Amino acid sequence: MKKPFLKRMGDFLEGKGFYIVLFLCVAAIGISGYYLFTSLSPEEADATVNAPVHITVTPTPTAPSQPPATPTPVQTPKPVQTTNPAVSDTPAPAAAGTTTQTVPTVFAWPVQGEVLSDFSVETLAYDQTMEDWRVHAALDLAAAAGTEVRATAAGTVTDLVEDALMGTTVVIDHGAGLTSTYANLAAVPTVEVGDSVLAGDVIGAVGQTAIAESALPDHLHFVMQQDGEPVNPLDYLPD
Template sequence: MSKKWDAIRGSAEFYVTMAVCLLVIGVSGYFLLFGGDDTAEEALAPPDETPVTSPAPELVVPEEPVVETIEPVEVPAATMPEVEVDDTPVIAQAPRLIVSPLEGEVLTAFSMDELVYNPTLEDWRTHNGIDISAALGDTVLSASSGTVLSVEDDALMGTTVVIGHEGGYQTTYSNLQPQTNVAEGDTVSAGQIIGAVGDTAAAEAAQEPHLHFSVTQEGEPVDPNAFLEQ
């Protein structure tokens, strides 16, 4: 009986020893796996069911472009030129009418740059007008409207009428008959009869009957043809 109990007791001790060994192995493995009490507690704690939320993205507001404002520069009134306004009313004027004082062939042309031979005086000289061929007694007309400045008997050019016109022009009619149709101070219109062709010009007596017609502007000789073509 004692041998049987010894066998049972020996068997029990074996199993106890085995259980202790397994317990030691289990505890050692536990610490190896979980690294301590805290880790073990965390491992044994129930999972946290709090939902994980991602942080909201940061809103980036674009910067507004900087607009440079240019302020206008004021110009001092003193630098602005003053403009004078002419309040004189403009009066419409009729165009100036110019006509030929006599129709005929030009015997001697206007020449202030080259000398022209004068058969009466038998010399070479300038010629300040044009000689227009005509018959004795042909009427002579005022080339434009104006005022008679003088009627005289010139020693070389005979009976001569001078008429003043606008623009500083003067027209001269020479070698007329002594009796003229106008007097000094008369106002004449373009085409008005002022006299007739004569033979009173001593300086041009050798030529056939003609009118000596000359023009000046501000006292300077002007080509009569240019004046008549205006």
């Protein structure tokens, strides 16, 4: 009895099916390998790499050449002729307003009167006004108020002071570091700063402005200094 078709196909596949499936798998792998191999062919890679590359270089425009600048000639200055001034043996005159002071050789008493308080810097002397013992770096010469006070030597008036203790004061510079100071003067002296005086010239009058010596009779407080240090006026005044 002849078997039906489906039965015969089932028997066939059951007996030969394994080999058929194996063949189809091998064929599928072969076809896939072929296409993979052909896609990675060295000829195609070389063709891609060896393709010519076109590079376009655009030249940089250059500025138009200019003719070289014509150098400007440098003018050499002409030497200036100078003449040597004539040398004169005559000394040039001193500038206006300048004076040359020399050490005075003539001294005069500023006032004529008794010495009320002597010069004393090494021994303390009693001060009647302050009622204490202190040095006295001056001569106190008795003279009535209003008596003219004269410069003791030639010089220049350098200061007019209203001293809180010694009253109206005039300072004269005699040169070479020697100065004289006149205190307890009347309120208005007769000289001004910058005045030049000679020995015996009137510079003011005895007053009563020195409150630090108000206990004494009317007098002139007279000071002399050498290089800022007090010196005894009696060493300069004539006998």
